[in-house]
Amino acid sequence: MKAGTKAGAARPKLAAGFLAGATSRLLPASIPLRYFGAAAVFHLAAWIALGAGAAGAPRFVGGLDWPLAALHFVTLGVLAMTAIGASLQLMPVATRQPVYSTRLPAAIWWVYTAGVGVTAVGMGIGAPLWLGAGAVAVVAGLIGYGVLTARNLAGARGMAGIVTHGWIALASLAVVVVSAVSLAFTYLGWPLFTRETALALHVPFAAYGFMGMLALGLAYILVPMFALSPAPDETQVRVSAALAALALLLAGAAAFGRGYAMPLQAAALAAGAGAVALHLRLVLLALRTGMRRELGRSFRLVRIAWALMVASLALALATVLAPDVPMLATLFGIVLVPGWLLTLVLGMMQRIVPFLASMHKAPGTKLPRTPSSLTADRPLAIHYACHLCALVLLVAAAIVDSSWLALAAAAVGTLGAAAFLAFFAILVRRMRLPPAPRTAVPPTAPVA
Amino acid sequence: MNRWTEPDGIHIDVRGLQPPQPMVAILTLLRSVDDDRPVIVHLDREPQLLYPELAEIGWSAEIIDGEPGEVRLRLTRGE
Numbered sequence: 001m002k003a004g005t006k007a008g009a010a011r012p013k014l015a016a017g018f019l020a021g022a023t024s025r026l027l028p029a030s031i032p033l034r035y036f037g038a039a040a041v042f043h044l045a046a047w048i049a050l051g052a053g054a055a056g057a058p059r060f061v062g063g064l065d066w067p068l069a070a071l072h073f074v075t076l077g078v079l080a081m082t083a084i085g086a087s088l089q090l091m092p093v094a095t096r097q098p099v100y101s102t103r104l105p106a107a108i109w110w111v112y113t114a115g116v117g118v119t120a121v122g123m124g125i126g127a128p129l130w131l132g133a134g135a136v137a138v139v140a141g142l143i144g145y146g147v148l149t150a151r152n153l154a155g156a157r158g159m160a161g162i163v164t165h166g167w168i169a170l171a172s173l174a175v176v177v178v179s180a181v182s183l184a185f186t187y188l189g190w191p192l193f194t195r196e197t198a199l200a201l202h203v204p205f206a207a208y209g210f211m212g213m214l215a216l217g218l219a220y221i222l223v224p225m226f227a228l229s230p231a232p233d234e235t236q237v238r239v240s241a242a243l244a245a246l247a248l249l250l251a252g253a254a255a256f257g258r259g260y261a262m263p264l265q266a267a268a269l270a271a272g273a274g275a276v277a278l279h280l281r282l283v284l285l286a287l288r289t290g291m292r293r294e295l296g297r298s299f300r301l302v303r304i305a306w307a308l309m310v311a312s313l314a315l316a317l318a319t320v321l322a323p324d325v326p327m328l329a330t331l332f333g334i335v336l337v338p339g340w341l342l343t344l345v346l347g348m349m350q351r352i353v354p355f356l357a358s359m360h361k362a363p364g365t366k367l368p369r370t371p372s373s374l375t376a377d378r379p380l381a382i383h384y385a386c387h388l389c390a391l392v393l394l395v396a397a398a399i400v401d402s403s404w405l406a407l408a409a410a411a412v413g414t415l416g417a418a419a420f421l422a423f424f425a426i427l428v429r430r431m432r433l434p435p436a437p438r439t440a441v442p443p444t445a446p447v448a
Numbered sequence: 449m450n451r452w453t454e455p456d457g458i459h460i461d462v463r464g465l466q467p468p469q470p471m472v473a474i475l476t477l478l479r480s481v482d483d484d485r486p487v488i489v490h491l492d493r494e495p496q497l498l499y500p501e502l503a504e505i506g507w508s509a510e511i512i513d514g515e516p517g518e519v520r521l522r523l524t525r526g527e
Binding site for chain 2: 231369
């Protein structure tokens with residue numbers, strides 16, 4: 001940094017409010033918040049659905065029942081819902097392109113949210129027609145989101161590594177949609193692929209492809225932003241993305257490659273492990289070198305999620321090598337979805353939601369709000385303890401094949417989800433109130 | 449990144465930096481300011497993600513005139 005003197009002072013002209021002009025490239029607060037709110041509600045629904053299907057949960061490997069409903073309340077209702085809300089708000093920051101339309105994200109929310117509810121309930125009560133109707137709405141919502149995101153990515157300037165992650169996630173979404181339609185139509189008697197092939201595509205492309213690539217890509221924005229660290233090395237970000245893309249291609253080939261499935265799956269996992277190792281190296285470096293070292297409970301969840309991401313790959317390898325061990329498939333699903341992805345999303349949401357909400361002015365005032373003033377800490381503390389406890393109980397239920405432990409996990413998880421919903425409701429309520437007068441922080445005080 | 453002082457305050461030019469580097473540079477500078485001088489920031493675009501961070505440490509931002517294609521902010525401590 002060079003210090004010196006330069007002629008020509010700035011000419012003050014516009015004494016605007018705190019967020020003067022900033023709102024022009026922001027979506028209205030109601031759009032991301034409706035996605036986050038729906039995610040908080042579906043999170044609660046997921047744990048309740050798990051409780052309803054606790055008897056079959058410890059050895060669950062598919063089929064219409066409440067464990068399948070719980071799984072999709074999480075994947076579609078929480079993970080994809082949050083990813084859509086967050087990426088609609090954050091992708092324009094990375095790509096320097098505004099969202100093409102503000103009406104379309106609102107319309108997508110209505111279609112998608114209704115679709116998720118009908119799909120998951122259809123799975124739970126074993127009604128293929130409900131499932132089919134809901135799947136049509138879900139697919140329509142995801143296609144609308146895909147079109148919006150593709151337009152944004154196509155005009156992107158800068159941050160090529162993150163944009164690459166976005167494209168891989170969108171390509172994966174296409175595979176997820178096709179395989180999901182095939183699976184849904186299996187129950188109606190019109191499958192596109194065999195159930196085994198559709199599942200072999202659906203699981204890796206939904207978890208590691210669509211959700212995983214969004215999680216990895218958005219982490220390259222969010223982690224440096226919250227840690228206040230330099231942006232990750234662009235070349236390494238692209239190498240990680242390339243390895244992940246290779247892993248997904250190999251997993252896709254394994255779904256069709258009868259006779260070669262095991263070596264292809266093993267190769268996919270090796271490439272995926274390389275992508276994950278590079279990703280973790282970059283984000284952990286950002287955390288180590290950032291101005292803000294203490295990121296609180298939310299990033300403790302994020303770090304746990306990263307450990308579970310690695311564990312999910314190890315368990316995936318175990319299922320490839322020992323496909324006949326009944327516990328492994330369920331354990332892999334638990335570590336993958338509620339373990340890695342749900343924990344990561346909930347940890348990030350605790351920071352993103354107050355942060356994005358604070359970018360919008362309180363009604364009738366120019367005073368800014370701070371993320372901390374919008375955050376209710378006690379519900380988050382309850383959620384933190386309950387979420388981790390529920391995960392441990394769920395893993396134990398799978399290991400010892402106990403429906404009682406699964407029921408206990410569901411009960412504790414429900415309590416945690418209710419606390420998380422309370423955190424969100426309090427935030428929305430505080431957004432409607434005028435902010436308290438601020439006092440300046442002394443210059444020596446830490447930023448965090 | 450350039451940093452200099454003028455009668456209207458401390459200037460910092462973060463144009464050309466990849467996010468979140470502008471935000472990191474600005475917040476680093478604000479932490480070192482120990483008086484009531486304003487800070488004038490020269491940017492490529494409006495730093496939307498900076499505003500919550502500023503609010504959290506008690507600084508305000510207003511847009512002022514800058515060069516064509518530039519977004520210039522005047523940051524002051526307090527409201």
